[in-house]
Amino acid sequence: MPEAPGGAPPARGDQGPVVAMGFDYGVRRIGVAAGDTLTRGARPVGFVPARGGEPDWAALTRLIGEWDPAVLVVGVPYNMDGTPGPMTPAALGFAAELERRFRRPAIGVDERLSSREAEDQLRRQRASGERTRRVRHGDVDAAAACVLLEQWLRDERGIEPRNE
Numbered sequence: 001m002p003e004a005p006g007g008a009p010p011a012r013g014d015q016g017p018v019v020a021m022g023f024d025y026g027v028r029r030i031g032v033a034a035g036d037t038l039t040r041g042a043r044p045v046g047f048v049p050a051r052g053g054e055p056d057w058a059a060l061t062r063l064i065g066e067w068d069p070a071v072l073v074v075g076v077p078y079n080m081d082g083t084p085g086p087m088t089p090a091a092l093g094f095a096a097e098l099e100r101r102f103r104r105p106a107i108g109v110d111e112r113l114s115s116r117e118a119e120d121q122l123r124r125q126r127a128s129g130e131r132t133r134r135v136r137h138g139d140v141d142a143a144a145a146c147v148l149l150e151q152w153l154r155d156e157r158g159i160e161p162r163n164e
Contacts, residue, residue: 021045021069022149023098024111024141025091027053030060031141033149034067042149044142053090057101064102072098075111075148109152111144 017038024031030050035042045067048059064072074095077087092108099106 018071019067019069020071020073020149020153021064021067022073022075022145022152023094024075024145024148025087025094026050026141027087027090029141030055030094031143031145032063033142033146034069035146035149035153037153040150040153042146042153044139044146047141055094060098061101070104072102072104072106073149073152074098074106074108075144076108077111107152109148111148 017036019034019036020042022031022033022035022042028050029047031047032045033042034045045063048063049056072095074091076091076095077085079085091111095106095108
């Protein structure tokens with residue numbers, strides 16, 4: 001696994017459970033999820049607004065302060081053939097800026113199909129009655145962050161989050 005710019009993520013199993021936060025970067029909203037290496041599960045936290053791709057850094061600072069994650073996981077969008085997509089540089093730049101601001105490793109994970117999987121999960125929850133209110137864009141973004149964080153927690157494969 002490639003290392004993040006600030007070094008490798010905390011070793012799993014060496015120091016007990018590690019809290020991680022996942023981010024589904026978007027130009028209007030950034031979905032946020034939190035999880036840990038003990039359960040290898042995650043839950044949607046919500047979303048942070050962004051204006052023209054610029055995140056609400058104050059809101060991110062509050063969330064990261066509240067959860068105090070050891071590692072930050074950012075979805076990196078690639079085309080289905082594995083080539084970088086139009087949002088790839090922005091997502092990698094977001095990961096690098098998270099790492100710079102919060103001084104913790106930011107790991108990129110391939111987010112292909114995470115939004116589709118999140119939409120399917122939310123649709124199933126709605127159909128079963130588990131979810132009673134309608135699904136909003138922010139719900140999908142937070143669920144997508146959860147999907148990609150769970151992916152990282154399961155298989156630890158990351159992408160170097162540098163925007164070079």
